[in-house]
Amino acid sequence: MSPTAAEHTRTAVGLAARDxxxxxxxxxxxxxxTGDDDVVIKILYCxxxxxxxxxxxxxWKNASYPMIPGHEIAGEVTEVxxxxxxxxxxxxxxxxxMVNSCQSCESCGKGFENHCPGMILTYNSVDVDGxxxxxxxxxxxxxxxxxxxxxxxxxxxxxxxxxxxxxxxxYSPMKYHGLNVPGLHLGVLGLGGLGHxxxxxxxxxxxxxTVISSSSGKKEEALxxxxxxxxxxxxxxxxxxxxxxxxxxxxxxVSANIPLAPLFGLLxxxxxxxxxxxxxxxxxxxxxxxxxxxxxxxxxxxxGTSDSQEMLDLAAKxxxxxxxxxxxxxxxxxxxxxxxxxxxxxxxxxxxxxxLDKAAATTE
Numbered sequence: 001m002s003p004t005a006a007e008h009t010r011t012a013v014g015l016a017a018r019d020x021x022x023x024x025x026x027x028x029x030x031x032x033x034t035g036d037d038d039v040v041i042k043i044l045y046c047x048x049x050x051x052x053x054x055x056x057x058x059x060w061k062n063a064s065y066p067m068i069p070g071h072e073i074a075g076e077v078t079e080v081x082x083x084x085x086x087x088x089x090x091x092x093x094x095x096x097x098m099v100n101s102c103q104s105c106e107s108c109g110k111g112f113e114n115h116c117p118g119m120i121l122t123y124n125s126v127d128v129d130g131x132x133x134x135x136x137x138x139x140x141x142x143x144x145x146x147x148x149x150x151x152x153x154x155x156x157x158x159x160x161x162x163x164x165x166x167x168x169x170x171y172s173p174m175k176y177h178g179l180n181v182p183g184l185h186l187g188v189l190g191l192g193g194l195g196h197x198x199x200x201x202x203x204x205x206x207x208x209x210t211v212i213s214s215s216s217g218k219k220e221e222a223l224x225x226x227x228x229x230x231x232x233x234x235x236x237x238x239x240x241x242x243x244x245x246x247x248x249x250x251x252x253x254v255s256a257n258i259p260l261a262p263l264f265g266l267l268x269x270x271x272x273x274x275x276x277x278x279x280x281x282x283x284x285x286x287x288x289x290x291x292x293x294x295x296x297x298x299x300x301x302x303x304g305t306s307d308s309q310e311m312l313d314l315a316a317k318x319x320x321x322x323x324x325x326x327x328x329x330x331x332x333x334x335x336x337x338x339x340x341x342x343x344x345x346x347x348x349x350x351x352x353x354x355x356l357d358k359a360a361a362t363t364e
Contacts, residue, residue, distance in 0.1 A: 070136030
């Protein structure tokens with residue numbers, strides 16, 4: 001028989017950064033006791049998002065150390081609180097970028113917990129009990145039922161884990177900006193962790209998809225491996241000219257400050273560019289580039305929990321998963337170095353279940 005809810009706190013182990021060097025090493029932590037509405041999850045896999053690297057390095061100047069990153073969590077339910085109805089022990093589940101919200105504001109009421117002023121992030125955030133949240137580079141986690149999603153039976157946990165951030169980050173703006181209609185032409189700017197999933201969802205929606213990249217280095221894999229219909233090198237004037245006014249929308253996944261005006265030239269009248277990357281500096285765009293042909297520049301931040309479940313279900317139906325490189329917990333610091341150089345196709349995923357305990361034991 002499993003322990004009753006609220007009977008005890010649990011010890012766990014995680015990979016933590018202690019300072020802005022970002023070096024990750026094992027740390028013993030405590031997870032809260034199981035509340036009536038909580039789901040206890042044994043973590044099996046966790047994806048490495050580029051924001052994890054920003055976080056541990058304190059690039060955004062909001063780090064609280066020790067920090068255990070990770071918001072692409074996939075695992076198995078081991079226990080549930082007495083009020084939990086959607087999950088039971090043994091279920092395959094995931095947790096994305098949020099673990100709580102106020103659950104009473106207008107945004108929460110509409111299913112957009114990601115817009116809640118009281119949203120609590122999966123790591124480096126202050127929870128309702130005043131403790132700092134620890135993420136998925138750890139052996140287990142306790143999360144309120146509302147913020148847990150179910151993995152479809154046909155979706156592998158390792159390849160599905162990155163969808164909990166990268167997937168919902170591109171799926172949500174495609175849904176709410178009408179960039180999910182068969183036959184429309186979608187541009188995907190940048191072919192990394194976010195971009196490669198955007199290409200796959202675009203094709204799942206029945207769209208024509210063109211990848212826009214600063215070099216031709218990823219052309220073959222974009223067209224042959226990911227199924228894009230076309231590839232445009234943004235630094236090639238002839239290719240850009242040929243593609244002008246052809247796209248209904250662009251999902252901009254780039255986190256660097258780049259000239260936007262030439263990219264708006266690729267959009268048809270009434271076209272939209274939605275930013276999901278976070279450049280370090282303010283963006284610049286001449287008003288004429290928007291006003292002249294009624295174009296829109298928008299932004300989008302992850303997505304709500306119901307949309308996350310919808311995204312996973314659609315992904316499973318169409319065979320959409322992330323392209324990953326599975327690593328052991330002892331490789332995580334090397335993976336961060338490679339990620340900083342964009343040396344991954346296209347997402348690192350840590351095999352927490354098989355390697356974390358061993359990595360922790362060898363450093364004790």
